[in-house]
Amino acid sequence: MELKEKKLSSKEIYSGRIVNLYVDDVLLPNGQQSKREVVRHCRASAVLAFNDKGEVLLERQYRYPYDEVITEIPAGKCDGDEDPLETARRELEEETGYCAKSLSYLGKIYPTCAYTDEVIHIYLAKDLVRTHQHLDEGESLEYGFVPFQSLLQDISENKVPDAKTLAAVSFYLAGKEKAGQ
Amino acid sequence: MELKEKKLSSKEIYSGRIVNLYVDDVLLPNGQQSKREVVRHCRASAVLAFNDKGEVLLERQYRYPYDEVITEIPAGKCDGDEDPLETARRELEEETGYCAKSLSYLGKIYPTCAYTDEVIHIYLAKDLVRTHQHLDEGESLEYGFVPFQSLLQDISENKVPDAKTLAAVSFYLAGKEKAGQ
Numbered sequence: 054m055e056l057k058e059k060k061l062s063s064k065e066i067y068s069g070r071i072v073n074l075y076v077d078d079v080l081l082p083n084g085q086q087s088k089r090e091v092v093r094h095c096r097a098s099a100v101l102a103f104n105d106k107g108e109v110l111l112e113r114q115y116r117y118p119y120d121e122v123i124t125e126i127p128a129g130k131c132d133g134d135e136d137p138l139e140t141a142r143r144e145l146e147e148e149t150g151y152c153a154k155s156l157s158y159l160g161k162i163y164p165t166c167a168y169t170d171e172v173i174h175i176y177l178a179k180d181l182v183r184t185h186q187h188l189d190e191g192e193s194l195e196y197g198f199v200p201f202q203s204l205l206q207d208i209s210e211n212k213v214p215d216a217k218t219l220a221a222v223s224f225y226l227a228g229k230e231k232a233g234q
Numbered sequence: 235m236e237l238k239e240k241k242l243s244s245k246e247i248y249s250g251r252i253v254n255l256y257v258d259d260v261l262l263p264n265g266q267q268s269k270r271e272v273v274r275h276c277r278a279s280a281v282l283a284f285n286d287k288g289e290v291l292l293e294r295q296y297r298y299p300y301d302e303v304i305t306e307i308p309a310g311k312c313d314g315d316e317d318p319l320e321t322a323r324r325e326l327e328e329e330t331g332y333c334a335k336s337l338s339y340l341g342k343i344y345p346t347c348a349y350t351d352e353v354i355h356i357y358l359a360k361d362l363v364r365t366h367q368h369l370d371e372g373e374s375l376e377y378g379f380v381p382f383q384s385l386l387q388d389i390s391e392n393k394v395p396d397a398k399t400l401a402a403v404s405f406y407l408a409g410k411e412k413a414g415q
């Protein structure tokens with residue numbers, strides 16, 4: 054089945070600090086025309102970081118769109134064409150004051166594929182060394198380690214809605230299942 | 235630590251079919267002012283559906299922002315104030331022609347918490363009965379069942395970037411771990 058759509062034209066609606074909104078005219082596989090609203094966003098990285106006790110590093114951060122403080126793994130946007138691995142290393146240290154001696158790639162996620170082009174690259178961090186937290190101006194967050202089983206418990210009780218955190222756990226558990234085969 | 239921000243004013247930038255963009259002025263915990271770009275979106279539901287063989291129902295759909303055909307669980311937007319459970323039931327049947335006799339709640343996800351307020355409610359579907367697919371006009375997708383272990387294998391090989399699908403697997407595996415305790 055032909056599934057692909059063809060871009061006919063693109064119009065910039067808004068260019069902001071985080072969000073750039075476009076409305077494109079597209080040709081559908083059935084020959085009809087339609088519009089696609091696309092929020093273009095820079096790439097980002099997120100980090101599932103474990104300490105030597107097998108505890109995972111989580112943040113508590115206020116998220117304005119939800120008017121809620123939520124639990125998340127450390128994450129942040131790539132600066133320009135920064136390598137996502139470097140973004141992961143930098144954001145982990147800036148937000149929590151931990152430097153990871155070991156960082157390996159878990160996978161990429163498309164957070165909401167219908168209307169943004171955002172990609173978040175997720176890394177597994179181990180061998181953490183304490184350095185110094187240095188938050189961006191105006192950035193506020195709390196952080197701490199929790200046992201991985203407690204995170205799973207919270208996920209099963211619907212207390213962790215953040216998609217990148219859930220995706221990181223999915224990559225990690227799927228990798229463990231594969232290794233256990 | 236005070237983490238919460240206070241809305242001072244809100245300006246609508248764009249009101250579209252899927253996306254509504256606002257730029258708000260906010261007061262930060264440190265007393266400074268800042269701007270928040272927020273994509274307001276209706277609620278949505280997604281369904282992790284298993285057949286009697288323990289295989290999971292997956293779709294292949296072209297996603298314009300990524301110019302890519304990706305693998306996803308069935309999902310769709312709530313019609314107005316439709317109950318997300320009803321959305322899950324309706325979208326599953328419309329997109330794949332399967333009606334679920336059993337639907338239970340797994341949890342909600344915030345796909346990209348920094349700049350949208352979208353919430354996707356995820357359900358577990360079992361006891362599927364074949365009825366009829368009836369796609370929206372202009373909607374194109376393929377679907378089929380795959381063994382759950384194959385999905386895990388694909389996730390561990392970074393072949394499944396869709397966040398709601400990864401989150402659904404995370405809810406499901408976390409629930410299984412809890413049940414196995």
